[in-house]
Amino acid sequence: MIEKFLCKKDDALLDALRKINGNGKGVVFVTEADRLCGILTDGDIRRLLLNGHNLSERIEGLVKKEFVYAKQSEEYSQIIKKFSPYIRIIPVVDEGFRVVDYAECKTNVHVPLVSPDLTGNELEYLVEAFLSTWISSSGDYLGKFEKMFADFCECQYGVAVSNGTVALHLALMALGVGKGDEVIVPDLTFAATVNSVLHAQGTPVIVDVEKDSWCIDPAEIEKAITAKTKAIIPVHLYGQPCDIQAIMDIAKAHNLFVIEDCAEAHGALFDGKKVGSFGDIGCFSFFGNKIITTGEGGMCVTDSEKLDEKMRVIRDHGMSKTKKYWHEVVGYNYRMTNLQAAIGVGQLERIDDIISARGKIEERYRRELGREKLIEFQRNDLPRRKKITWLVSVLIKNGIKEACMSKLKERKIDIRPFFYPLSQMDIYKKYTFSNRVSCQLSEQGITFPTTANLNEDVFRVIKEVIKESAEKMSVSS
Ligand SMILES: Cc1ncc(COP(=O)(O)O)c(C=O)c1O
Structure with a gap:
């Protein structure tokens, strides 16, 4: 399977392009005596052609010598840090620097709000x-x-x-x-x-x-x-x-x-x-x-x-x-x-583990986004109360909730607004006794995806979206 990604340094650019076409991932890993020596993307080939190179030229000499890779022994949490908006696939090498796998960052996959954990009996x-x-x-x-x-x-x-x-x-x-x-x-x-x-x-x-x-x-x-x-x-x-x-x-x-x-x-x-x-x-x-x-x-x-x-x-x-x-x-x-x-x-049989895993998801959000000034997390320090995490719930300040929600949806992160106050809906309005705080909270509240295996990208995207929305708001006001 990894063969679909491998080219030798003596191959021609055309061979690399064929491999890229075959693997559908826009990249090949170049080897010399079975050791990884470079990476070539379809974008690299396009730029080479525009600069006057031709497809029959050998890859050697054209491939970048500096590239990002991961070692097989590295933890997933370390590997994921190597991705950026421009680097989505990287080779994974063994101790002999042979390519054994690749790691891919899929930002464009839909991040669901929740998914049940049905992995027990x-x-x-x-x-x-x-x-x-x-x-x-x-x-x-x-x-x-x-x-x-x-x-x-x-x-x-x-x-x-x-x-x-x-x-x-x-x-x-x-x-x-x-x-x-x-x-x-x-x-x-x-x-x-x-x-x-x-x-x-x-x-x-x-x-x-x-x-x-x-x-x-x-x-x-x-x-x-x-x-x-x-x-x-x-x-x-x-x-x-x-x-x-x-x-x-x-x-x-x-x-x-x-x-x-x-x-x-x-x-x-x-x-x-x-x-x-x-x-x-x-x-x-x-x-x-x-x-x-x-x-x-x-x-x-x-x-x-x-x-x-x-x-x-x-x-x-x-x-x-x-x-x-x-x-x-x-x-x-x-x-x-x-x-x-x-x-x-x-x-x-696993409810305690399920609750604790959800709590860890929330802790991670708090670690990653805790310093964002425009996000206020649901309180977890109220006396006598020990909350559990259903959906990671926050308030988004400064009137940017709607903008954040639509941008996050565009970027395929499934977020939800808080419930609308019952008092705002025609069918329930007449039963209202008091509603001031509920309306304020509902105007600002959203819930983040609360699923296991969220990758760093989710937090990066959320931070970017909040920054963009806040900037846009300050420009327009
Ligand atoms: C606060 C609250 N009460 C009641 C219900 C109703 O539960 P069900 O969807 O199982 O009918 C829900 C479910 O979404 C809820 O959030």
């Missing part, structure tokens, strides 16, 4: 579940997944469901939230939080978030409570725990239910205790971009045997657990399949 368990023929919502993996996830959350019970949105709806139903009941939700969240309240026919009350944590503000919750308030749904946003103890204290004082929306925060801690274990019910999502995934999927966790039982009944068409086809309440089909649960078990 997921496939094996999925196949096992498939071959067992228990592919619907009964089977060994379901009970196992529920038990393992409840244990992970330090809760007694886990009820697996088909996604995170219905987990919230199921929780509201089990707590008896319905028509006329007000449910306090944060302005800055994914729409599923507020939609679930509307699905339950409750009335959402949208309140503002804290400036530091970006999560629902307990002071705003307190102000928004009325005689109709029945529940609070705090969201642990972008992996950051809310001030959940303060929220629990408020709920206790006013006799309110708390449903924690933990869709983005599996494993985050408050006072050393897992999110999801504070409220009456904790709801999780296992969508493909979440900390762990089952494709689509969700879970409700609780310490209440009564709520666990209620949720199981509502999840399964409202059917009695003791009398088949006897329906006690109007229920739903919110069940998870055994196939999804099999993937979930594979994921859960």
Whole structure:
């Protein structure tokens, strides 16, 4: 395979051009007695021809003697530093200076926002579940997944469901939230939080978030409570725990239910205790971009045997657990399949490693971009809270967010804006209580690709884009 890149110094320029045409990479490595002695690119050949050379001339004497290469023994992290906007492919040599491979920097590949880590036993368990023929919502993996996830959350019970949105709806139903009941939700969240309240026919009350944590503000919750308030749904946003103890204290004082929306925060801690274990019910999502995934999927966790039982009944068409086809309440089909649960078990076996790997991605961003004045990272130093990394989330200052986003997209780096405040959307506007901080944050917030194996180029491009956008802004203002 490396043969496609090799020319001898006695070959003609035409031979080199043929090789370049064959390997499609625009470069050949030139050898003398099997040792690397030079590099020739299609651009070099073009310039030689323009300077009056011809294709029958021998490469020797025309090839540059100074070139970039990597040693086989070098670490990937060292090799990657050798690339530049002009040097995209370099030869890799062994101890005898023989070319054994090449290293390529692919800047133009799409850098996805997230990609699930399915490298454990997921496939094996999925196949096992498939071959067992228990592919619907009964089977060994379901009970196992529920038990393992409840244990992970330090809760007694886990009820697996088909996604995170219905987990919230199921929780509201089990707590008896319905028509006329007000449910306090944060302005800055994914729409599923507020939609679930509307699905339950409750009335959402949208309140503002804290400036530091970006999560629902307990002071705003307190102000928004009325005689109709029945529940609070705090969201642990972008992996950051809310001030959940303060929220629990408020709920206790006013006799309110708390449903924690933990869709983005599996494993985050408050006072050393897992999110999801504070409220009456904790709801999780296992969508493909979440900390762990089952494709689509969700879970409700609780310490209440009564709520666990209620949720199981509502999840399964409202059917009695003791009398088949006897329906006690109007229920739903919110069940998870055994196939999804099999993937979930594979994921859960490695959840601590997955969380730690995501944390390392964020640390790397902080190392690489921490000195950029226009980037402000999500706080990771708030007292009592230990965030996890869902998506690496930052604020981009000085009004250059939109410019940065479009330039990064052009350069194939998949970034996302923060959620729009619910209060800005026509369908939710009327439920707004307060929203000032949410609007400010949403105007500045973006999430960076949070995938393993990001190469240096991503950070270089982000720095370049921020610089260009800031310059453009200062010129135009
Ligand atoms: C805060 C929040 N709540 C709820 C959900 C809903 O989860 P799902 O997509 O699994 O329905 C999400 C998912 O994106 C979310 O981010």
